[in-house]
Amino acid sequence: MTLSNKIPCSHCHLEFTQDVMIKDEDHYFCCNGCQGVFHLLSDEGLDSFYEKSHGVTLTPPTQQYEDSLNFNAPAFYDKFVKINDEGFSEVSLIIEGIHCSACVWLNEKALHKMDGVIEASINFTNNKAHIIWVDEVLKLSQIIDMIRAIGYNAYPYDASLQEAHANKVRKDYYLRMAVAIFSSMNVMWIAVAQYAGYFSGITQEMKTILNIAEGVLATPVLFYSGWVFFRGAYFGIKNKVVNMDLLVATGALLTYIYSIYITLLEHGEAYFDSVSMIITFVLIGKFLEVLSKKNAADTLDIIGKHLPSEVNIVRDEKIVPCKLEEVSIGATVVVSSGEKVLLDGYIVKGEGSFDESNLTGESEPIYKVVGDSVTSGTTSIDADIHFKTTKDFEHSTLSNLVTLLESAINKKPKIEQLANRLSEHFSTTILVLSFLTFISWWLWPHSFETSLMVGISVIVIACPCALGLATPVATLVGLNLGAKRGILFKEAAQLEIMAKADVLLVDKTGTLTVGKPEVFKETIIKEFDYKLLYSLVKSSKHPISKGIQKYLLENREFSEEIIFDLLTQVPARGIKASYKDFEVLGGNLKYMQENQVGVDYVSNKTMFYFAVDGELVCVYEMHDKIKNGAIELVESLKNRAIETIMLTGDNEKSAMSVADEIGIEKIYFELTPEEKLEYVNKLHTQNKVVVMVGDGINDILALAKADIGIVMGSGSDIAVDVSDVVLLNDSLESLLGAFKISKTTFSLIKQNFAISLVYNAITIPLAMAGLVIPLVAALSMSFSSLLVVGNSMRIRYKWNRS
Amino acid sequence: MDNMVVAMMLGASLFLGSIALIAFLWAVKSGQFDDEEKFLNAVKFDNEDDLNDAIKQEKKREDLKKKNYKPE
Numbered sequence: 001m002t003l004s005n006k007i008p009c010s011h012c013h014l015e016f017t018q019d020v021m022i023k024d025e026d027h028y029f030c031c032n033g034c035q036g037v038f039h040l041l042s043d044e045g046l047d048s049f050y051e052k053s054h055g056v057t058l059t060p061p062t063q064q065y066e067d068s069l070n071f072n073a074p075a076f077y078d079k080f081v082k083i084n085d086e087g088f089s090e091v092s093l094i095i096e097g098i099h100c101s102a103c104v105w106l107n108e109k110a111l112h113k114m115d116g117v118i119e120a121s122i123n124f125t126n127n128k129a130h131i132i133w134v135d136e137v138l139k140l141s142q143i144i145d146m147i148r149a150i151g152y153n154a155y156p157y158d159a160s161l162q163e164a165h166a167n168k169v170r171k172d173y174y175l176r177m178a179v180a181i182f183s184s185m186n187v188m189w190i191a192v193a194q195y196a197g198y199f200s201g202i203t204q205e206m207k208t209i210l211n212i213a214e215g216v217l218a219t220p221v222l223f224y225s226g227w228v229f230f231r232g233a234y235f236g237i238k239n240k241v242v243n244m245d246l247l248v249a250t251g252a253l254l255t256y257i258y259s260i261y262i263t264l265l266e267h268g269e270a271y272f273d274s275v276s277m278i279i280t281f282v283l284i285g286k287f288l289e290v291l292s293k294k295n296a297a298d299t300l301d302i303i304g305k306h307l308p309s310e311v312n313i314v315r316d317e318k319i320v321p322c323k324l325e326e327v328s329i330g331a332t333v334v335v336s337s338g339e340k341v342l343l344d345g346y347i348v349k350g351e352g353s354f355d356e357s358n359l360t361g362e363s364e365p366i367y368k369v370v371g372d373s374v375t376s377g378t379t380s381i382d383a384d385i386h387f388k389t390t391k392d393f394e395h396s397t398l399s400n401l402v403t404l405l406e407s408a409i410n411k412k413p414k415i416e417q418l419a420n421r422l423s424e425h426f427s428t429t430i431l432v433l434s435f436l437t438f439i440s441w442w443l444w445p446h447s448f449e450t451s452l453m454v455g456i457s458v459i460v461i462a463c464p465c466a467l468g469l470a471t472p473v474a475t476l477v478g479l480n481l482g483a484k485r486g487i488l489f490k491e492a493a494q495l496e497i498m499a500k501a502d503v504l505l506v507d508k509t510g511t512l513t514v515g516k517p518e519v520f521k522e523t524i525i526k527e528f529d530y531k532l533l534y535s536l537v538k539s540s541k542h543p544i545s546k547g548i549q550k551y552l553l554e555n556r557e558f559s560e561e562i563i564f565d566l567l568t569q570v571p572a573r574g575i576k577a578s579y580k581d582f583e584v585l586g587g588n589l590k591y592m593q594e595n596q597v598g599v600d601y602v603s604n605k606t607m608f609y610f611a612v613d614g615e616l617v618c619v620y621e622m623h624d625k626i627k628n629g630a631i632e633l634v635e636s637l638k639n640r641a642i643e644t645i646m647l648t649g650d651n652e653k654s655a656m657s658v659a660d661e662i663g664i665e666k667i668y669f670e671l672t673p674e675e676k677l678e679y680v681n682k683l684h685t686q687n688k689v690v691v692m693v694g695d696g697i698n699d700i701l702a703l704a705k706a707d708i709g710i711v712m713g714s715g716s717d718i719a720v721d722v723s724d725v726v727l728l729n730d731s732l733e734s735l736l737g738a739f740k741i742s743k744t745t746f747s748l749i750k751q752n753f754a755i756s757l758v759y760n761a762i763t764i765p766l767a768m769a770g771l772v773i774p775l776v777a778a779l780s781m782s783f784s785s786l787l788v789v790g791n792s793m794r795i796r797y798k799w800n801r802s
Numbered sequence: 803m804d805n806m807v808v809a810m811m812l813g814a815s816l817f818l819g820s821i822a823l824i825a826f827l828w829a830v831k832s833g834q835f836d837d838e839e840k841f842l843n844a845v846k847f848d849n850e851d852d853l854n855d856a857i858k859q860e861k862k863r864e865d866l867k868k869k870n871y872k873p874e
Contacts, residue, residue, distance in 0.1 A: 174830050182823045186816065205805050213812045 010050075011038045011151070012058040034060050037151045041106075044113060046150075049106045058151060059097050071141045078325075080156040081140060082394065082403060088118055089135040090403070093144075097152040098127045099238075110150050114138060129154065173287045180225035180280040183217040190214050191273040204266055211263040214272035221276040222256050225283055243420075244468060247427035248282050251459035258456050261449075268453075274460050274777060281469065281785055288472035289492065311342055314386060324393050331389050335374075337382045344396050345387040346373045352383020353542065365543060382542070404674070404701050418496065418746075419471040422753060426467060430764075434458035437768045454770045461767040461777055466756035466784040471749050473792045478745030481799050486713070486728035487738045494724045498708045498739065499746035500689045501642055505680070505702065507694035508648035508658055511712060512732070513624040515695075517544050517606060519551035521621035528617040530558040533610050536575055536586050539567055544608055544622055545575075545586075551620075574609075585611040592616070624654070629732040630662045636736055640743075642691075647676050649698050676702035693735060695719055710735065748795050752788045759784045 006015040010027035011034035021028040029035040082090045104122045111120035116137030122129040147154040232245030259270035313322045314332040353365035356378045376398035438455030475492035537545040564577040574587010597611045608620040646667040655669035692706035703709030704722040711723035712730045727734045
């Protein structure tokens with residue numbers, strides 16, 4: 001049997017002997033499945049796939065699938081298919097069998113060619129596809145049939161599935177690391193004997209025994225723990241990228257083979273310790289990276305996680321709970337004070353104030369009466385209402401936001417990390433250098449063995465340990481620094497992206513301002529008993545009353561509160577109460593005028609008037625206070641050449657007053673969540689790296705789409721979920737801190753790279769000259785790694801002191 | 803002779819070490835460290851009754867499995 005009579009299948013490129021294959025003109029196929037796919041692709045004009053995939057081995061499409069028609073079942077459609085507002089159907093699928101970017105290309109092309117498919121975008125890293133189609137033309141089953149016909153499989157996407165996958169990866173790494181660390185530690189003990197022998201003399205026999213023991217230990221490290229590097233190198237080569245994995249894999253494999261050769265020859269020095277050390281160090285670095293990677297899929301479960309699945313509806317004059325998805329249009333939903341509105345509709349009974357700041361950014365509560373519309377996503381402050389739904393949950397404002405959000409997350413631009421770019425050049429250079437060294441030594445002339453050893457020593461000495469550890473260690477330090485200050489970066493890579501930021505977009509309410517009205521100015525016209533006012537405002541849940549209540553508690557002294565004989569709250573006006581023979585009145589200007597209280601104190605700010613017995617005694621000017629450090633933040637970012645732009649849903653007047661006070665020059669007001677998203681997109685087209693800070697549901701689209709979304713810890717749960725960075729203490733100082741930390745970390749990464757490059761610049765020429773003895777190689781390897789780790793720790797020490 | 807002693811000791815210690823490693827790998831693989839809370843609290847639930855319960859549970863699962871395999 002010779003290898004030459006094995007030929008690859010024209011589709012899947014698996015190799016078989018010619019006689020078992022199906023011959024079809026010039027092509028050979030291993031099975032009918034491959035033949036079918038091949039013809040389908042040629043007929044569709046997609047055969048350039050084979051050019052693009054460069055002979056990637058594919059899974060032959062031999063699998064028999066169950067009938068795809070069950071994908072058309074209403075139950076399935078209900079669960080996974082969504083109708084967007086243009087009336088198209090959308091579905092998320094995981095595509096199985098994607099090996100390379102050519103596969104992604106093929107799937108997208110094939111789907112795009114189908115009548116009725118509007119958009120198909122597939123993510124290479126997580127194999128997730130988002131497909132939009134017209135259901136009248138095409139059924140989901142046909143789409144799935146197409147994916148299967150071209151040799152892949154698809155199944156609907158479930159967020160928990162992704163999590164299971166992430167856990168599997170992590171566990172896999174644990175196992176590999178356990179083996180690597182165990183073996184390396186033992187190899188090191190044996191290596192101590194080797195080095196002792198190197199200096200004080202050792203018999204060749206003993207050396208061979210030690211070599212064999214080391215070899216036994218190094219084997220699982222290389223082939224089990226190091227498998228990730230072989231795999232990475234393989235995928236790298238396939239995509240024509242020379243990556244770090246290739247360097248590690250070649251270096252370790254060549255050293256391993258060479259060491260076996262030495263052991264068998266019973267002459268010279270074996271380097272099994274280097275093999276296991278390299279793999280272990282770089283594997284740990286890689287594990288740290290995997291660990292700090294955010295699971296992007298988590299966010300997709302938002303709706304189930306943060307929204308109650310049931311609402312109370314009125315049925316047969318009784319209030320009964322009902323599943324959110326099952327609430328029909330026209331049903332009457334009950335909302336009590338403090339509850340979230342989950343559906344859109346109009347009020348049929350009751351009235352009260354609603355907090356719409358989540359959706360619109362409007363800081364003032366909105367008072368709504370019968371006939372007014374309520375929007376999903378807003379919260380009732382003090383309203384107990386019944387409302388009739390006008391849309392079902394699938395089409396509600398809230399549900400739409402979630403759909404938009406998912407697509408924003410998926411289409412987030414990817415910024416390449418420094419490490420990836422650098423390692424490509426580095427790996428290529430080292431591999432070329434080592435090859436040149438080998439050739440020139442061989443031609444010089446030296447024995448093949450000596451030249452090979454010198455060639456390998458170049459790769460070994462250019463140990464990628466330091467380079468591999470440079471980013472993970474630095475980012476870990478950065479993450480740690482942040483965590484201590486209440487700044488949580490969800491993914492290590494974000495530190496680097498944030499360091500490159502060009503624009504900071506800020507939301508107003510809750511971000512720049514406290515979000516709750518506070519007393520700005522108190523004007524006392526006539527002395528009065530503060531306990532009267534305190535007791536009055538305490539009876540109301542309105543934010544303004546709360547602001548005054550807080551002010552009084554902090555600034556005024558008064559005896560215990562009193563119980564009013566009579567107390568009436570007039571919505572959107574104020575409160576009236578009587579105590580003994582006093583009559584007290586608190587509220588806005590309109591309320592005072594209605595009650596014939598003479599007021600000559602007017603301002604364009606929010607005012608609260610307090611009158612006793614029809615005589616104005618005191619006026620409070622309220623405003624939403626700007627957070628500490630806002631001015632410093634804008635100033636300091638300006639010095640760092642980062643432009644600050646304010647995006648708010650609030651009106652021009654309040655936006656301008658805040659912007660003027662802080663010194664923000666560029667503002668956009670009365671924006672809807674979608675408009676904020678648009679603005680982020682616009683900045684992206686100008687190639688700007690965008691950082692967005694916000695807190696509410698009205699910001700989530702922009703937060704998800706921005707390169708870095710920062711959210712205040714007190715923000716809504718959904719916002720916290722989609723964001724990349726969370727500021728736990730809500731302060732703007734920590735926002736500035738986040739910028740500082742990312743800058744520091746990025747410079748740390750650069751320093752670490754510089755260290756390992758300088759180190760390589762010194763040692764590689766030595767290795768090329770053949771001057772590196774094993775002890776030097778081992779020492780310098782550990783030393784370079786220690787330098788990198790030590791440098792990272794230095795920054796931490798410096799930060800912790802300041 | 804000396805060499806043989808070293809070789810034997812190396813072999814024996816590597817063998818023992820690998821048994822420990824394999825035990826650890828098995829533990830990780832079978833998910834014993836998946837839930838750290840459970841793992842740390844395991845010592846609290848490590849008495850005779852719990853062991854018996856665990857065995858009963860295992861038996862029940864086996865029975866159910868067998869029942870499923872029975873053609874009906």
